[in-house]
Amino acid sequence: MAGLLTATAGFVDGLAFIHLGGYFVSFMSGNSTRAGSDLATGDLRGWALAMGLVFFFVVGVVLSSLAVHLREARSGRQLPAGPRSTAVWVSLALLLAAAVCASVPALLVAVPPVIAAGMGAVNGTFTRAGEVTVGLTYMTGTLVKTGQHLAHALTGGSRTVWLRYLALWAAIAVGSIAGAVTYQAVGLAALWVAVLLLLGPAVLLSLRHRRLP
Numbered sequence: 001m002a003g004l005l006t007a008t009a010g011f012v013d014g015l016a017f018i019h020l021g022g023y024f025v026s027f028m029s030g031n032s033t034r035a036g037s038d039l040a041t042g043d044l045r046g047w048a049l050a051m052g053l054v055f056f057f058v059v060g061v062v063l064s065s066l067a068v069h070l071r072e073a074r075s076g077r078q079l080p081a082g083p084r085s086t087a088v089w090v091s092l093a094l095l096l097a098a099a100v101c102a103s104v105p106a107l108l109v110a111v112p113p114v115i116a117a118g119m120g121a122v123n124g125t126f127t128r129a130g131e132v133t134v135g136l137t138y139m140t141g142t143l144v145k146t147g148q149h150l151a152h153a154l155t156g157g158s159r160t161v162w163l164r165y166l167a168l169w170a171a172i173a174v175g176s177i178a179g180a181v182t183y184q185a186v187g188l189a190a191l192w193v194a195v196l197l198l199l200g201p202a203v204l205l206s207l208r209h210r211r212l213p
Contacts, residue, residue: 001083001201002126002136003171008197009119009137010175012095015183015190016115017176020049025112026119026137028054049112056113060120064090068124085205087124092198094118099195102188111188122198139169 013026023046024030031050038046064087071086098114101107119137126136135141142165149162182190 001205003167004197004201005088005122005125006136006168007171007175007178008194009122010172010177011179011182011197012115012119012191012194013137013172014176014179015188015194016112016179018180018183019188020112023049023053023112025053025057025116028057029138029140052113053116056116057120060091060094060117061123062120063094063117064121064124068127083125083205084127085202085208087121087127088198088202088205090124091118091122092195092202094121095191095195095198099188099191102191108188111191115191137172139172142168 009026013024016025017023023034031053035047035050035054038044038050064084067086067090068084094114095118098111098118101110101114123136146162146165146169149158149165153159153162179190179194182193
């Protein structure tokens with residue numbers, strides 16, 4: 001599940017990176033660096049774009065976190081540990097809105113911030129006690145864990161754990177390739193592919209939650 005969601009995030013980031021000319025909708029460390037370099041070189045438009053994407057990414061995180069909290073409050077109990085379908089549905093709704101906006105010329109300007117909010121929202125999928133346990137759109141920490149567990153494997157620890165983290169990195173890398181290729185073929189209509197990619201996990205997680213006691 002984490003791999004599929006991460007691949008979807010990579011897909012969206014790959015297409016948006018080309019569309020925006022080198023800015024990200026999932027990787028906010030990259031946008032923070034772009035914002036700093038743009039400001040230093042006097043590119044105020046680039047700085048505003050990068051910071052705007054960061055802002056809306058955080059808005060998406062807030063929206064999915066509130067949605068998960070409200071669902072728990074309405075059910076009267078804390079949901080068991082595991083992926084949150086609510087966060088995926090919020091992300092899906094935002095990507096759907098972005099895809100619709102992309103088909104209306106007057107609303108094209110809204111597409112990047114709405115996508116960024118959707119990518120922020122999906123990071124609320126894997127949480128425990130309100131804290132993210134698996135980051136789906138940022139891979140620096142995942143690569144660090146890959147290296148740490150590989151070191152453990154080389155010194156007598158588990159020989160397979162590091163592969164899980166490497167697989168997450170590979171998922172976002174492969175997803176970004178697919179997103180970039182699809183964007184070059186069909187433009188922003190590629191967002192509909194991302195909507196379909198998220199629909200499956202959203203439905204599956206909802207069915208799983210219904211079966212839980």
